[in-house]
Amino acid sequence: MSRIEIRNLHASVAGREILQGLNLVLPWGEVHALMGPNGSGKSTLSKVMAGHPDYAVTAGEVLLDGENILAMEPDERARKGLFMAFQYPSEIPGVTIANFIRAALQARLPEGGELDAVEFYQTLYQKMDELEMDRAFTARAVNDGFSGGEKKRNEILQMAMLNPAYAVLDETDSGLDIDALRIVADGVNRLRGPHLGALVITHYQRLLNYIVPDHVHVMVQGRIVRSGGKELALELEARGYDWIIKEAGLTVTPEPADGAAR
């Protein structure tokens, strides 16, 4: 039961169907990569799982440890243990990183529970040190004026602090130089283990040199068309996506990039 199971998921945005009967199983304790050409619906999947209001689910289920989360509000899904590292994290002017993470942790405490401030800052500073983030960042507004790399580190910092059961990392490698990529990947790897199931969404194989997946899924036109071991990612790197699209019996006409439907 400890897994995310996506069954026959159909979802659309602005009347256009993006997910067209997607099936995927992510067991707790494993890292799976989700790859696919631009416009295949990878980011849509992450948004639908997290409950973004722009996306309408028309059929199917997303079961988190056996419970369908699709009827839940986004915050309830998050408290059930689902974390999403955003491709384009929002800027939140006037809300400091420390206050933001504290509010998120506070929301996970039972009614009337209070966070221990000393312990909170100890943990926060330790995680920041690991991500090579300046401690002064705690007093900065969330993502406000951050560089691309700083934003992605901040996503991993939140993940480390919130300790989710399942994480979806949406194109966490996009916009990162090689040093930032290594730091972010190390951050994810530190969280790997029997208590985390992670779905790493990426267009490129490069990230998977650093975060080595247990399984690789290939998504084309809103469906998983192939699953395999980590060597599948290398094959995609060498041969591109066209052959897999043809083998799936689909035509190679890329839809608009995910970003267009963001």
Place this chain on the structure above:
Amino acid sequence: MTTSTDNAPAQWWLQCQRAAAARFAALPMPGRQDPNWRFAGAPDADLASYQPAAGLGEAEREQALAASDNAFATAGGAVFGNEQLLSFTAADDALAKQGVIFEPLTVALARHPDLLQKHFMSQPVALGSEKFAALHRANCNHGILLYVPAKVRITLPLTAWHWLAGDRQAVFPHTLIIAEAGSEVTFADFYRSLGTAPGLAVSVTDLLVGAGARVTYLGCQDWNEQVRSCHLNAISVGRDAGAKTLNCNLGGASARVESHSRLTGVGARSEMLGLSVGHGAQEFDQRTRQDHRAPRTWSDLLYKNILNHRAKAVFAGLIKVAPGAPQTDAYQTNRNLLLSDEAEADSMPGLEIANDDVKCSHGATTGQIDPEALFYLLQRGIPRHEADYLLAVGFTEEVLARFGHDPINTRLRAMIADKFRRGKRRQVGPADDAAAGSANARHPQHPV
């Protein structure tokens, strides 16, 4: 200077009051057709229903004193309640030896009539509330005179708490700050109520900032939500001097603020900040003027309003650059965050520029909470009401960061948080909302 200790007002003062009473009677009640009152509610002709406040009972005095908690270190302070001085903490001897005068008006009238005759309401009210300025002049007997001699720097802020209690009582708090050349001072006025009865407050704060002086001022309006108020804030800034003012609206049924900067000396600077948090059927009416009258002057205005339920805010600001004020930099920004579909913000930024060697900009935005930002907070497990609260409080931080006085900001943050808590309680049930609605029907919402 007179050495009289008799606190009976002097003849000249009484004459000014009588003349002001005549002016008040002669001036027409401003109406919506007046451009200075556009978008404001229809004025209340029923000022006569308010009584000049007549002191507080013993229990109320204790309550007011206990609640006048600065929570930061001060160089002096006063607490007034219903036109009575409840307590006074004088500036310390070192400051007094340097010539600092910090006195209640009643004392200053006897000891420093020269200063008051010269400066008391010396800056004409010009943004629409002339009638209320006259009402204030006719009735004001209490307040603060703060005189800072040349080159004296007072590092800690001074404060005044003004309390209002009782049914349909009226108060006229006054703060006059005279900062001589090269001096520095920070002052905060807090306006609050005991109880929930309707009342009237017409307050005036005049800041006279001498050459090279620095004055930082907070006016924090937190009357109860049945009070109508008018706060008139004039700021005169001399050569190479700097004023920074923040006018906050948290309470009040309808609150009007007029803040008028006059940049009279070469190189004068005025930063004008506003922050209002409204809910229920509160109305905030804010009128500002950035009057550039000398070369190389600078002003920057930022007014932010957060409005929930059916609350309404009006912002009307004018940057006015005289022919004799080349190389002026003047900026004006009004931003409104609406937390409900019924909330309303009316923004009227304006420019009137009489020379072509200036840098000016103005802008206004009105919007709701950014849905992507909200989703981000929700995805972290933060419940909707808490996420809305964090984003709304975040919206205030830009103003507080610009104000930049940490101890006062800390106090303000607590008051803002308290205001949001009151708003949350309001939202608890429809019965509560209905009760608020009927109360509003008894006391129509518009500036007096």
